[in-house]
Amino acid sequence: xxxxxxxxxxxxxxxxxxxxxxxxxxxxxxxxxxxxxxxxxxxxxxxxxxxxxxxxxxxxxxxxxxxxxxxxxxxxxxxxxxxxxxxxxxxxxxxxxxxxxxxxxxxxxxxxxxxxxxxxxxxxxxxxxxxxxxxxxxxxxxxxxxxxxxxxxxxxxxxxxxxxxxxxxxxxxxxxxxxxxxxxxxxxxxxxxxxxxxxxxxxxxxxxxxxxxxxxxxxxxxxxxxxxxxxxxxxxxxxxxxxxxxxxxxxxxxxxxxxxxxxxxxxxxxxxxxxxxxxxxxxxxxxxxxxxxxxxxxxxxxxxxxxxxxxxxxxxxxxxxxxxxxxxxxxxxxxxxxxxxxxxxxxxxxxxxxxxxxxxxxxxxxxxxxxxxxxxxxxxxxxxxxxxxxxxxxxxxxxxxxxxxxxxxxxxxxxxxxxxxxxxxxxx
Numbered sequence: 001x002x003x004x005x006x007x008x009x010x011x012x013x014x015x016x017x018x019x020x021x022x023x024x025x026x027x028x029x030x031x032x033x034x035x036x037x038x039x040x041x042x043x044x045x046x047x048x049x050x051x052x053x054x055x056x057x058x059x060x061x062x063x064x065x066x067x068x069x070x071x072x073x074x075x076x077x078x079x080x081x082x083x084x085x086x087x088x089x090x091x092x093x094x095x096x097x098x099x100x101x102x103x104x105x106x107x108x109x110x111x112x113x114x115x116x117x118x119x120x121x122x123x124x125x126x127x128x129x130x131x132x133x134x135x136x137x138x139x140x141x142x143x144x145x146x147x148x149x150x151x152x153x154x155x156x157x158x159x160x161x162x163x164x165x166x167x168x169x170x171x172x173x174x175x176x177x178x179x180x181x182x183x184x185x186x187x188x189x190x191x192x193x194x195x196x197x198x199x200x201x202x203x204x205x206x207x208x209x210x211x212x213x214x215x216x217x218x219x220x221x222x223x224x225x226x227x228x229x230x231x232x233x234x235x236x237x238x239x240x241x242x243x244x245x246x247x248x249x250x251x252x253x254x255x256x257x258x259x260x261x262x263x264x265x266x267x268x269x270x271x272x273x274x275x276x277x278x279x280x281x282x283x284x285x286x287x288x289x290x291x292x293x294x295x296x297x298x299x300x301x302x303x304x305x306x307x308x309x310x311x312x313x314x315x316x317x318x319x320x321x322x323x324x325x326x327x328x329x330x331x332x333x334x335x336x337x338x339x340x341x342x343x344x345x346x347x348x349x350x351x352x353x354x355x356x357x358x359x360x361x362x363x364x365x366x367x368x369x370x371x372x373x374x375x376x377x378x379x380x381x382x383x384x385x386x387x388x389x390x391x392x393x394x395x396x397x398x399x400x401x402x403x404x405x406x407x408x409x410x411x412x413x414x415x416x417x418x419x420x421x422x423x424x425x426x427x428x
Contacts, residue, residue, distance in 0.1 A: 047084040048111035049096060050254045050283050053077070057104045066099070072254060074261075079283070081111060081254040112279040114256055116181070116222050116249040117304035117311075118364040154327045154361075157346035161371055162420040163233060174384065175377040176238045177230050177270040178263035179370075180256060181223030182249065183210040184241035188224060190353050191239070194231045198241035199266070201259035202251070208243035210355055219249025221355040225362055226274050226370045228353030233374025233420070236381070240268055245275060253277075257287040264291050269380055272373040273300040273319070274366035276311035285316050292318040297380070297388045299373040301365035303336035308412065315340055320376075320392050323413040324348060324368040329402040331409050335365050342392065343399045343414035345371035375420050386428050398422030 048071065053059060059080050063070040067088060073080040084092065092110040099108040158164065176196060186195055186209060198208040210224045227239050244259040245251040256275075263271055271291060288298050300319040303311035314321035314336075321340050324332035324347025331337060332348045347368030354360035372395060379391050386394070399416035406413060 047092070048113070048252055048254065049082040049084070049092060049108060050111040050252070050257075051080050051082060051099065051108035052106040053080065054104050054106060062104060066095075074258060079254065079257060081252065107282060109282055111253045112277055112281070113250055113252050114245070114275045114277045115251070116219050116245060116275045116366055117301070118219065118222060118249065118362060118366055154346055154349045154351070156327055157350060157371070160327070160329065160346050161375070161418045162422070165421045165424065175234070175270065175380045176240050176268045177234065177272060177373055177377050178240040178242050178268035179223055179227050179230065179272050180242045180244045180259050180263065181226050181274060182219055182221070182245045182247060183208045183223050183243040184227045184239065185210045185224045185355050185357070186241070188353050188357050191224070191227055191231060194235070194237070194239050196238040196240050197266070198243070199259060199262045200243040201255040201262065202243055202246065208241040212247050214246045214248030217247040219245065220247040221360065222249060222274070222366065224355055225352040225360065226272060226366060229350065229367055229370035230272065230374040230377070232352070233371055234377040234381075237374065237377040240266070249275070251275070253281050253284050257283055260287050260291060264294050264296055268296060270297045270299065270373050270376045272370050273298065273313050274369050276301065276303045276314060278311060280312050280315060284313055288313055288316055288318045292388055295388050297376045297391050299369050299376060301369040302341055304334040304364050305336055306334045307336055308338045309336055310338060310340055311336060320372060320395065321414070322365060322369040322372045324365045325402065325413070325417055329405050329417055331406050331413050332363065334363065335413070337409050337412040339412060341412065341414040342396050343372065343416060343418055344368065344402070345418040371418055375418055375423055378420065379423055382424055383428050390428060394423045394426040398426050
């Protein structure tokens, strides 16, 4: 296990070392990422329905009555997932509207799923570039092609957010941050000493590893990179990996809700959600509301469409929505924005832990959100009794305004860029 001082040095190097070669050659522009593949009409993601039933209703019998398949269900009977058969072509909206007229259902909606916005953005094989890392030759650095035009690693996110002050907060070991994502590589030498017991919401009998189980596996490593950012910001916090996305970066609302409930019931006080959907799912919203009522801080990435739009869960009022800025504090070209955004954090060409025990750069609001999740853990460690909404207030009220360098987005990328020293200085 790495010592705290060694990891502090390693963490600062992780986010500050500038390297050439993103996208395959030094100084070249990375290709524009391709979108995640759209689910086929017969895929589980395109045919799922998430629902709740009145007590005592037999879900299997009800599924048969509606000509559906009972795909999954919570052990306490609070939530189920039905699925249409391949030969059932009824519109899911019409089907769930019929269900809601049936008093045996308390809620039903299409499960349109979620996806990490960076999924599907790696073209070809990862590029291996040898470099010296803290005095050690490391050939496992991967330059992913989803850097949205960035040709170097962001050299100063640690300075942008005031990362050095986090080393003085030594009580964050009492804080658990759940990472709901593609899983985390538990054997990664930089992360292994920071992880606590996790959960695989997709396959509950399996470990929450960042494993290759997709059709293209283009989002594999996403959760490991998110976890690395949190470990850099809050090195004493415990990171709880909760797998809700496959290696293609897609998942169901059902699995996200199951994973979120598990994390809350197992002691998470901060939850990072680096994924989104354009659909404002009631089921997901209710789960996030329940998490906030339980005192959990919920942080979500704003999305990568580069538009003024709400993706969810970031669009829900109970989540802290995080936009991305580049190394000059300008809004990242890909980052969504809007009045719902609470604050921003570095998200362009962020270097962090990656599968295979190595490191990589990746761009996206997915990697801005964990800076804020880590900061929330530090605030919680400094003020353990602070309610979740007050933690959010400390983060937003202390944010460093960057409206002057973003005049076209003033007031629409939150209160400013994350300011860790300022957040810790806010009095409850």
